[in-house]
Amino acid sequence: MIRIGIVGTSSISARFAEAVTEVDGVEISRVASRDAERARAFAAEIGVPGTAEGLSALLAAPDVDAVYLASPNSLHLAQIDEAVGAGIPVLVEKPAVLTARDWDAAASRARERGVVLLEAMRSAYDPGLAAVRELLPRLGTIRRVALRYEKRSARYDHVLAGEQTNIFDPALGGSALRDLGVYPLHVLVRLFGAPNSVHGVRVGIAAGTDGAGSALAAYDGFVADVAWSKITDTALPSEIQGEEASLVIDAIDAPRRLVLTPRGGRPEEVRVEAPRNPMVGEVGFFRDAIAGRDTAADHEATAQTLRLVDALLDVPLS
Template sequence: MIRFGVIGTNWITDSFIEAALKTGKYQLVAVYSRQIEKAEEFASKYGICLCFDNLEEMAASDELDAVYIASPNSLHGPQAKLFIEEGKHVIGEKPLASNIAEVDALIAMAQEKGVVLFEAMKTTYTPNFVQIRQALPKLGKLRKVYFSYCQLSSRYAKYLNGENPNTFNPAFSNGSLMDIGIYPLSAAIGLFGEPNSFTAQGVLLDSGVDAHGTLVLHYSQFDVVISHSKVSDGLIPSELQGELGTMLVDFISECKSVTLHRSGEPALELTCPQEDNAMYYEAAEFARLVETNQIVHSGLARTQIVSSIITQAREVVGVRFPADEEMRV
């Protein structure tokens, strides 16, 4: 049983706790919040009493084996570093850190300390993502891939009203590519590996983060076009086009359904049953890695490629974070 604590008391933390407990591999033992009252209120829902408003004390506690980090993006890297230094396993919400320099440093430290470091990228662990990978040969020679994830942020109205919500504030390492585009990009890297090259485009808000944009990953025989947005809603499915047919994927971040359309054949439904809470699968995989002591795993390579592409793409688009400057010092 993995004794774990959580950093963050928002809805995504609740979702992960629900998923983790359902695997039967976890015991929730601790909650952190900057305000101890908030930590205690959150913890009361789960009947636990170990609450912290000091991260150093939490990281040093002998009562937990691992931590789930769901704080603002800019804090993921520094907080992961703190817990790794204390010999704790870390599952960090995507993105794992603000840039590739932070990611590389965390991976090196985790391997030195002998702990599991894992990015909570639910997409690539879902059963239907496995279906996509297994069905790729049925498409014949792959020619075009279009992945779309566009979701109007619930905080955009606040931004337009002159407020400065975290989700559109570069101080918190946010923006469309970091928050939204990372899902289809991770899916593409999970399926096809590192591209030969890529191009990037984005539209900036006055705050300095990208509102929406496009990535094109260039492979030897095909391209992957990735559309992402935090200022508009997208309703179209993603698709993979081959010489023998096309595969449609609904909601690429969770791969809710997968359908194969081959020339001259009836449509073939490839969708398999999935948990409603797709975080179940990332929680199960993290537990497996911890139980088998797999410090080096395939998820780390994917995270490094994705982080490297996003870091370079932000340079092209013009998105700069304070965390980037801190790593150059």
């Protein structure tokens, strides 16, 4: 049994803990927070017996074999470094770190020490993405890709009220691009590799970062556009267009309903069977990685995605 310690007490940590209960061979043993009372309250909420005051105490605990980091983005790199230095496998919430250079350094150190390091990019381990990949050959030559993740955050209301909040705070590595834009960018990389070039526009908000944006990526023979937003909602799906058929994807972070329409033919619906909690796949992969499953392709996908994020963050806010 792999005993996982959680760093962070947000809603994403609660969803992770729930996912762990659906995966054999893993369990949550402790919750860590710099605020001891908060750690105890959250541990009680998710039914976990142990707590720790801070990461160092968690890493030293005798019942912790691995850690899941769900702290603010700006803290990830230092926490990865500390955990890897202690020889403890790390699953770190996306984005794993703030820059591709930071990821290259962290991943290199983890490989040198023989410690598992994995980004918790749930869409990469979701059966929906596998279903999309299986359908791609039926589309013929790919010519256009449109991927999007646009969902208004309730915390945007805090920004409108003149307050700051973690997910929009640039000092903590917050932004809509890093929080939601990474999903379609990562799927783009997983399906088609890194583009030849990328250009973008970022819509600025009062918090000092982007609330929405779009990117145009050039590949040999086709173009891809990516949209993200945490200040607006959309009913539009994602779509991949080939010369022989098009594929509509209901939700790029967790595809569940796919519609393939052959050129001149009738639409064909594909329903994806998947766990109710979309984080189950990443938990299972992390368990398997600790058991020896290769993560080289996963490291490279994270690196390529972060290079795109780096390029887009260089675009001035509009």
